[in-house]
Amino acid sequence: MRRRVLYIPGYDPMPPRRYRELFRREGAAQAAISGYALAPLKRRDETGFGWGAMTVTEGERAEAEFEVLVWSDIVAGSMGRSIxxxxxxxxxxxxxxxxxxxxxxxxxxxxxxxxxxxxxxxxxxxxxxxxxxxxxxxxxxxxxxxxxxxxxxxxxxxxxxxxxxxxxxxxxxxxxxxxxxxxxxxxNGGAYPPALDERIAEFSGRVAEVSAQGWDEVLVIGHSSGAYIAVSVLAGLAREGRLAANVSLLTLGHVVPMASFLPRADALRRDLHNLAAAGMPWVDVTAPGDACSFALCDPVAVSRCVPEGGGGPLVISAAFTHTLSPEKQRALRGRWFRLHFQYLCAFDRPGLHDYFQITAGPQRLAERFATRGHSPGRIARPANRWSHP
Incomplete structure (x- = not known):
């Protein structure tokens, strides 16, 4: 298995190397807990900032190359404000x-x-x-x-x-x-600012370029605000007929309604509708213990963007109360930002959501979650005042 991972961070002004260090530190911890091998690997494609990783799980080897799709410069530019x-x-x-x-x-x-x-x-x-x-x-x-x-x-x-x-x-x-x-x-009432619109178009071009390179899977990951950016990136490709069959989407700790419920977020609502209609493999992972995300809220359904015939992500709970030990839960109590990043970290009582197996393990996203249905607490009631264009 050879996988290319394109990671879109949330609203974060920090340089992308923090995600490499987080992956290496937490990945080593998860591998030790779960009993598989995880090691760094040299990247063949050194475009942008990223890293490589290799796993051996029950004798099966898999390789992954990671690339962070950077928009931290836009974030930093929006933060330089006086009191x-x-x-x-x-x-x-x-x-x-x-x-x-x-x-x-x-x-x-x-x-x-x-x-x-x-x-x-x-x-x-x-x-x-x-x-x-x-x-x-x-x-x-x-x-x-x-x-x-x-x-x-x-x-x-x-x-x-x-x-x-x-x-x-x-x-x-x-x-x-x-x-x-x-x-x-x-x-702008939820409309994308021009700088972000341009960056989304650049990201779309990068996904199209990578997906044509023969990878077994191209996994696009959007965390927090990066989740709705990932949706727009892939929806643009779907409308243009350039969304390759080897592309999958994983959204983590999404805050989609914070944007899609605003009156001028027509582009995002259109993108949610179009991507759901495309039927690509899409898994959305949140957790009720993460107060910064819309836990178990189907981003397509609650935004009133479900296409005719249905569609949207598989909504899964990371279930912190079950996948983290009581000791770990106590250590993280009150650390809301750290909990919001838990999806990218090690679980000491891991379940199906293992970030390092999903990104560097031997199974494609659709294969790993093939037997899973939505988590019982999924929220799908259409609560938005506006629908897709």
């Missing part, structure tokens, strides 16, 4: 979801990711309130010691200093990071 600009994003993003009615419809699906979306709004407002209160106290004290005309600039200066200090602490709080994330999705 004032970030609060402007807060107002526009809140209105995008509340004014369109999307927020209430999303709440009916899963409260976890909606609360995660409200987190940066609440935290940033609390930070602003603390800055105003600190400034008011400093101004009042200054006015009492000197005069009111000196108190006002002191109050303003203290408020600004407090806000800047909160900004410096965001590496621990993540309020600004999450605000930029949701603002990026909500800009």
């Amino acid at each position: 004032a600009a970030t609060y402007g994003q807060l107002v526009r993003t809140a209105w995008a979801y509340i004014g369109s009615g999307a927020l209430w419809r999303l709440m009916r699906l899963r409260r976890g990711p909606v609360l995660a979306a409200l987190y940066p709004i609440v935290v940033l407002l609390a930070q602003a309130l603390s800055a105003v209160l600190a400034g008011a106290v400093a101004g009042w004290l200054t006015a009492g010691l000197a005069s009111w005309w000196l108190g006002l600039p002191v109050a303003a200066a203290v408020a600004v200093l407090v806000l800047r200090q909160w900004r410096r602490l965001d590496g621990r709080i993540f309020a600004y990071y999450l605000m930029h994330d949701y603002a990026f999705t909500a800009q």
Whole structure:
């Protein structure tokens, strides 16, 4: 088995090497737990950034070459905002979801990711309130010691200093990071910005190029926000008749409704409909323990994009409560970002979802999940106000 993996990250400004290091570290742990061999392998195709891997599972050897489809530059460009600009994003993003009615419809699906979306709004407002209160106290004290005309600039200066200090602490709080994330999705009412549209077209071309190179399987993986980007990448190929039979799709921890429920996300809803109609192998893995994803929500069905005759992904639960030991669950409690990346990591009580067997093992995606049906908790009720064009 020779597989090519094209990985599309979520909203992440970090360089792609973090995914190589994560794969090597967690893959070694999973191989030791599950009893198969996993070793690095030199890539034959060195286009872009990636790595190679080889597995031996019950005497059967398989090889894989990985490539990260990078859009971190677009992410980083969207994050370079001043404090004032970030609060402007807060107002526009809140209105995008509340004014369109999307927020209430999303709440009916899963409260976890909606609360995660409200987190940066609440935290940033609390930070602003603390800055105003600190400034008011400093101004009042200054006015009492000197005069009111000196108190006002002191109050303003203290408020600004407090806000800047909160900004410096965001590496621990993540309020600004999450605000930029949701603002990026909500800009233009859910329509893709031109830079992302162009990158999606580039990714489509890369998938078409790779799929013509004779690989046994070309596995496209989209994690988090990368899931809906992967959908658009492959749907474009399907419409053009260039989606090869050796291409499969794995989506992990998706947040598709955060985009598809917005009023101007017509392109994404069209892509969900078209890709579902194409009938390609597509497995979607989420977990109720991941509060940052729309766990077990069929992204096609809940977005009202199911084609006539049906279609869409096989919806599978990673079932953290069963695939992670109680000790591991305790260690990860409250670490929401780490849980959102668990799909790419080792499980100490592994089930059918083994990221390293799926990406570097001897079975194609469709073969591995051939006997599985949807997980019992699958949510497929159409909750979107808008349908596909």
